[in-house]
Amino acid sequence: MADLTRKITIYDVAKRANVTIATVSRVINGKDNVSAPTKEIVMQAIEDLNYYPSPIASGLSKRKSQEIGVLVPFFFGEFFLKLLDGIAKELHDFDLILYDATTPEQKKKLIAKVVGENKLDGLVVVSLPVRTDEEINLRKARFPIALIDTMHPSYSSVCFDNTYGAYKAVEYLTGLGHKRIAIISGAIEDPFHFTVASERLKGYKMGLSMANIPINDKYIQINDWSRIGANLITKKLMGMKEPPTAIFCVSDLQAVGALETAREMGFRVPEDLSILGYDNMDFSDYIGLSTMSQPLSIASQLGIELLKAEIDSGINKKEKIILQPALIERATVAPVASL
Template sequence: MDDLAGSSEINMADVAERAGVSTATVSRALRDLPGVSERTRLRIKAIADELAYVVSPEASRLAKGATGRIAIVAPRMDVWFYSRMLACVEEVLSDADMDVLMYQVDGRQQRNRFFRDLPARRKVDAVVLIALPVLQDEVERLDLMGVEVVVAGGEIGSFPHVRVDDFEVAVTAVGHLVELGHRRIAMIRTSDTDGAYWSADAERSRGYLAALASAGLDADPAYLVTMPFGPRAGADGMARLLELDVPPTAVFAYSDEVALGAYRHLLAAGLRVPEQMSLIGVDGHPIADLFGLSSVVQSVAEQGRLAGRMALDLLSGRQLQNRHVVVPTHLELRGSTAPPGAPGGLDNLPG
């Protein structure tokens, strides 16, 4: 035991082993972050003092925001939601004379590389994650990076975040379809294919099922279609729904882009919206207005700006008034939803 004390090789894992806790807990305790009881925090600090464990000078400089750099991380940059939010985060940070590093980490392999390489190669003062799907071990690595972390457009662990209430988004969309009289309501969702947790997808799926249950409707598993994240998700999801013996009369799509893909497939199949299929999306994509797509609009720009300011506040040492900010949404009704049973509609087909 005494051999460890004062050793220049002491690291956070040694403190964690002595305390009988995870390295993530040690990290939180030494940085006075929430999620650790006061008793455990004091015990960890006492062990760190006993072992003469100190944060490296480089880590200390990072904690003070010495590099002037902030990383923005998104799974995709060619999707409207991510590119719009990224632009708004970057605008706020650049106005504050911060250098911005942008990382696209699509899939587990790229995420692993990011978490592994960033601390060693390109030091930053903070990381802003834009709706990034993560696995639990990646959440723990984030905790150990020694920099401030802010989540935009979603929720990861206990990190400060700016988001919408994705559960309520789904309840609003499906509730609108129920009020129109629809009883066969499907959802086309997208999911990260490596099994990572994606808060927006998980909460919208949960809200869809809850809204059906609240209306006394059974949730047909065939109506909850999961497609790989990508530009064909909406079209391929709608194709699957139309192959059912009893297709739905309305579809709630995970996003406006997914809904627009579904819309395109309906047109190609010679079906009319909303006479033969009602369709509603999420986001407030500018193209949705051109197509007359009903949507639950979330202020993507506002979420991005708030997340950028939150990162700056953390680096300046200012106390966050609210670590978990929820931005309101609203239902924008256009021409893609209508009551079922219109002449020639799918509701009048056999079955």
């Protein structure tokens, strides 16, 4: 196992692989005069020791690479695709390198990789919370880092006020006379330690408290952010002796599931049941879904502006920008019906 208390060098790789330093150098630089078995042994040693050759040692120049890394948890879903599209538009004069951190373990490996290689002009971290051990590693980076849809005190960041957004959603519903308001939340605990679900649940509770409405734990339902999960939860909620008159879903996809099931059960939306989503995805307009909108393109623009400013100045100002969501009124929310 590599000794993490010191920097691994080419000498360590040569010793581990039982070859000369020159052989390791030839493998690193892609030379042909190394046998396949030897190359495999050297590459395994490099992986085992978590060794990344410096740009100078591997023949790269000191000039800027014109490459920006983007570290994301997913390459699918309209939310992430919109953020990535906005980032790409703002970085049209750079080459983008996308890093897909599909698991927490992969995220740590990718952070070690980009820090060790040190070839980027900057790194954008999207949505992924930066954990303490990862921040310690990122301190070694010799390039600027900016965060979008997540925050950390060590870096400039742009994020959304999820708590305020959920609070405004509930305030809207209570203003229409709703008192039995349920929430279909996403997973509170997950491997990446996302905080979106817990922040929106907090806002939901704040909204009820400000309206002097007691919190009914039976109306708080957690699922995996899926449409199918929302189907099942809505069936459970609307089968209660006192079903909710409104359901606040913390994503538009969950709201679609709630809408489907409610109508299948014979409830009219919004006459019998109001349903409010979150995110304002493109399909929400098509189906007339009332929702909370987040300024995704603005977040991408501001996040890249912060990164470029640090690239140009070399100064990490650790700026924090918090964007507020906006209510989009459509056809799935109405004043509470007479009970």
